[in-house]
Amino acid sequence: MAENDPVVIIGAGLAGAGAAWALTRRGLPVVVAEQFPLGHLRGSSHGSARIVRRGYGDGLYVSLTGRAFELWRELELASGTAILRMLGSLDFGVRRNVPKMARLLADAGVRHEVLPPAEAAARWPGMVFEGEVLFHEQAGTMDAAGAVAALLAQAAAAGAQVLPSTEIVAVADAGRRVILGDGGSVSARCTVVAAGGWIGPLLSGVVTLPPLRVTEQQLFHFPRRDPGGPAWPSVIHDRDAHAVYHLAGGRDGGPHDDRKIGEHDGGHPTTAAEPDGVVDPASRERVVAYVQRWLPGLEPALRTEGTCLYTETPSEDFVLDRVDDLVVCSPCSGHGAKFAPVIGEMVADLVTGADSSVPERFRLASHLSGRTASVSL
Known part of the structure; x- marks a missing residue:
């Protein structure tokens, strides 16, 4: 790993775009690789209407929604894009x-x-x-497609390289190299896998994941x-x-x-x-x-x-953790979209080593211990 190697993010949906924004705000070089054209409809980050809210039956998520709203407003101000529609x-x-x-x-x-x-x-x-x-x-809707576009635009303005229609087929060398679909490879200081439903096949044999x-x-x-x-x-x-x-x-x-x-x-x-x-x-x-x-x-x-x-996941909690130089990022289970910018902050903490912001419930060890109590959505 060379000092100037970028953080490579696999996936340019809400989670990957949120991570790119957070990492570039910390001055790190970033490459975002997306296997499909930007704005595609194949995953979980398209469309103009997702629910945002503070209301959860779980105090952890109530707290995280507060920080997420702060960051959404920062993104709106920075990008000049209306992302939230506050309807209660x-x-x-x-x-x-x-x-x-x-x-x-x-x-x-x-x-x-x-x-x-x-x-x-x-x-x-x-x-x-x-x-x-x-x-x-303090609730309403979030424009998912608009949010992805704004996050990536802000990251690109800060120096991130965004590569649409670029397939990554494998993660090698404990996260320090990714293998491209055309047979080439890219060196990385750390690889963030935010590939949504593709995360299981991509990391099979690399990291032990909970059932997804x-x-x-x-x-x-x-x-x-x-x-x-x-x-x-x-x-x-x-x-x-x-x-x-x-x-x-x-x-x-x-x-x-x-x-x-x-x-x-x-x-x-x-x-x-x-x-x-x-x-x-x-x-x-x-x-x-x-x-x-x-x-x-x-x-x-x-x-x-x-x-x-x-x-x-069985518990509906997110999966966020680092193994060697690989960050697993799966803020999933049908309720992760509203958290995209705060997920990005957690990913940046994992990449830089300041990982105290990641709840233990999101760590791989917690998921692999068999915890299945469902989040009270």
């Missing part, structure tokens, strides 16, 4: 521990309200609620009955085996900002290399029935549908 967030349902979530928000100094279902329905006409409803304002389950998730868009009405908050309704989330669709929702709806637990197993792109008819049927029952403010006729990838 609603949580309810028989499996949603509203009292605990409210207590954690209070501990973090986050303004919130707990409302009876009738009051929530009066405040947000077109939605039906059950049980106590938690509302907090790649699933193809279904996404549905429904039009509002009042397309000119006020935007609704983001919603997580945890009611049975398939927790439902929905949010303002942004550009993905078309000219009228149609509602994006999905089931957090409703995906089917696949591989990152070979998703079939086929929407599960059973998921479609459940979501249409959900709209008819819980969202009378939407037309129950689908406007569009599609798929995306989750890469999940």
Whole structure:
């Protein structure tokens, strides 16, 4: 390893782009290699609408969301790009521990309200609620594609080399060299693998990873009955085996900002290399029935549908750790997008050796110990 060797980041999605921004802000040379064209639709970082929020049933993530919001605002100011859309967030349902979530928000100094279902329905006409409803304002949506573009642009302006359509097929020499698809290689002071659903195959035989389950998730868009009405908050309704989330669709929702709806637990197993792109008819049927029952403010006729990838650990915690000169970066399990810039900071700490910011729960040893208690999303 030469002193001027770059940090090589494999993957230019939200995690890799966040790492590139953080590392260049510390003055390190960076090369970002992405196997597909930038802005591709093959992974987990495309689209214009992802939920951002402070509300979790887990104090660790409540804390991390606070830092993430600070960094998102820094990125918006630095890039002149609007990334966040602050619409608030609603949580309810028989499996949603509203009292605990409210207590954690209070501990973090986050303004919130707990409302009876009738009051929530009066405040947000077109939605039906059950049980106590938690509302907090520091939440809304994040433009994932816009965020990736802004992060990479800021990194490139600071000297990072971004290489689209550049496949890396192997990591060698304990992270100090990467092998390109054309047979060439690049020396690295450290390699960061932020390859989403490809991380398992890429690191097979290099690092022992926890079980990583790649699933193809279904996404549905429904039009509002009042397309000119006020935007609704983001919603997580945890009611049975398939927790439902929905949010303002942004550009993905078309000219009228149609509602994006999905089931957090409703995906089917696949591989990152070979998703079939086929929407599960059973998921479609459940979501249409959900709209008819819980969202009378939407037309129950689908406007569009599609798929995306989750890469999940058994505990739904992220995987962030360093082995020799290799950093494993898998902020996954369907809830990592909102954390991209703070994940980048943790990666930079791992690369530079200032790794105290990485929670023990994210370390490989914790995952490999068999911990399977699920994050309270």
